[in-house]
Amino acid sequence: MPPGSDIFDQDPLPLLVLNFEEQGIDETDLPLVAYGDMLFDSPQIFGNPARNLGIACSTCHNRSDVNQRLFIPGASHQPGAIDVDGAFFNPIFNDRRDDPIDIPSLRGLRFTGPYGRDGRFASLRDFSRNVIVNEFGGAEPTPLMLDALVGYMLEFDFLPNSKLNADGTLSEANPDAAHRGEAIFNRPFAGLGDRSCASCHVPDANFLDRQAHDIGSVSPAYSGARAGALDTPSLLGTAYTAPYFHDGSLSTLAAVVEWFDETKSLGLSETERTELTAYLETVGSADEPYEKFDAENTAFRLTFAELATFASTLDTLLPRRDAEHILLLTDTVAADLAADASTMSNLTARPEVYALAERLAAVGDAVRDDDWGAAEASWTAFKTEADAIEERAF
Ligand code: HEC
Ligand code: HEC
Known part of the structure; x- marks a missing residue:
């Protein structure tokens, strides 16, 4: 990693809002989505x-x-930005432009x-494949991997905002200044x-119009571009x-309001x-907007529950003898579980989590040896031990 890099998560942690959770559905009952999450x-x-x-x-x-903190010198020009088609991640996809x-x-x-x-990709599936293969130099993903990733990402919801009505108008309770701002937002300007602003950011369509516009925010590469x-x-x-x-x-x-006022001569007071x-x-x-942590919901517990959910897809993958996707899972989750243990405040329970990570690695080892009986046995042991840890660990 180039010196000065920062690829770590933010604090506070953004709250993840998933459509199926709002409907009371458990992720472990959605193996494809859980695999995509993984x-x-x-x-x-x-x-x-x-x-x-x-x-x-x-x-x-x-x-x-x-991740507003993300910064990689040479590939980012400021935190939260990255040049995903530069030489850093995949030389063959280098567009030779420094355009984070x-x-x-x-x-x-x-x-x-x-x-x-x-908006160059109509399909989320094509976009995701391009990210994996071209931007980050990964191997060709299987159809199941793309289905899973897309299935998971389509569950991402906007953050609930009770200051808005269902049709995107401001609810009564807002301050007068905001209501007057809403009128300006809906006013046509020469x-x-x-x-109006609302012609493109359509309030009852999630404040967008699914169209591309040149509003003059990109400096043209050449005159007439x-x-x-x-x-x-x-x-x-x-x-x-x-x-x-x-x-x-x-x-x-x-600053955005000022930019529109100045470049589009809106004449606002x-x-x-x-x-x-x-x-x-x-x-x-x-x-x-942010995940709330307390004595019950600790950062460790949140990650632990996530990793246990990822692992739960083994209930579907093991009976199918799907070695490729099982190994991708065990390689990912065993490493993450061991890393998660290092964040535990309960030091005495740490060795148990390391042992649990090894159980999962053992599932992978057995699959590599084509010993499906041993793989099933390690997976059963994992589930029992994980339940016990979930009760006590923090
Ligand atoms: C190093 C940072 C980075 C990583 C890792 C990354 N992305 Fe992105 N992602 C970006 C940037 C920057 C953009 C905007 C690129 C653009 O518009 O061309 C983007 C755009 C997207 C978009 C389009 C969003 C929209 O509204 O148009 C999707 C979808 C997406 N990424 C999914 C993924 C998936 C799936 C992965 C993992 C397979 C991934 N990204 C990995 C930085 C990243
Ligand atoms: C012709 C369509 C159009 C109109 C009209 C329009 N916008 Fe936008 N708006 C865009 C586009 C396209 C972008 C993306 C610009 C970019 O990323 O460089 C944008 C970006 C923004 C952003 C930044 C969002 C972000 O996450 O970066 C805000 C805020 C915004 N517009 C508010 C407004 C306001 C306020 C008005 C009215 C004064 C307005 N827009 C009028 C199309 C429009």
Whole structure:
């Protein structure tokens, strides 16, 4: 890793909102989704150097949101941005352009296609394959891997925001300034081609229109170049995803308002700018943006429950004798489990978690030896021990 790099998760940790959980469905009952969740956390699907550095989808798209801290000198121009088609991860995919892009949030992904900031991929499956094979030099993913990853990511939801009604209008209880900002948001401006902000950021369609527009935020590579069109991004959750625009060039929502006012000659007064900003901050806010930790829900326990869920897909994979996907799972989860143990506050329980990681590694070893009886036995032992640890560990 180049000196000065930071690939670690954020603190506070973004809250992950999954559609099936809101409907009361347990992830262990959705093996394909749980497997996709595991892949989203697995550096094993990438080639080197990403794999050796322990980089996974979740490193950048932390809990479906943005890792605002991510920084790799030479590949990032500022925290939260990365050049995913440069030489750093895969020389053969190098586009020879130094063009780091601010990491987008993946919240509400099933409503935000097409994919890529310029919308160049209609299909999430094609986009994901491109990420694995071209951007990060991984081996060709199997159809099951792509189905699983896509199935998982389509469950990402926006953060609930009770300041908005179901149709995206502001609820009554908001301050007057925000309501006046909403009116400005819906006002047509000559500088926007007689459109309003709401023409593109459509309030009852998650504040986007699934179209690409050149709003002049990309400096053209040459005079007359047409490469500046970008998908309208959602404004939901944006209170927590600064900086803004594809290149992260604007550090606050107030700066975005100022940018539109100046470049599109909107002619807003100082008060109107403040009101429009108050509106954006309200739309972009959430009832609970971050994971809340306490004595019960510790960082260790959260990860432990996640890893146990990933492992639960063995109940489906072992009877199918699916060696390839089992090994991908055991290689990923055994390593993560051992790493998770190091975050435990309960030091005396640590050795038990290390032993549990070895149980899972033993499932993999047995599968490599084609000894399915031993694999099943280690998996059964894992489940019993994991249940016991879950009760006591923190
Ligand atoms: C090193 C950081 C990094 C990693 C690792 C990473 N991404 Fe991304 N991701 C980005 C950046 C930057 C963009 C914006 C790129 C663009 O628009 O061309 C992006 C864009 C996306 C988008 C498009 C979102 C949208 O709204 O258009 C999806 C989907 C996505 N990534 C999924 C994944 C998946 C799946 C993985 C793992 C297989 C992954 N990413 C790994 C940084 C990363
Ligand atoms: C013609 C369609 C269009 C109109 C009209 C429009 N936007 Fe946007 N908006 C976009 C696009 C495209 C981007 C992405 C720009 C980029 O990434 O460089 C964007 C980006 C933004 C962002 C940053 C989001 C992020 O996460 O980076 C905010 C905030 C925003 N617009 C607010 C507004 C406001 C306020 C108005 C009215 C003054 C407005 N927009 C009018 C299309 C539009």
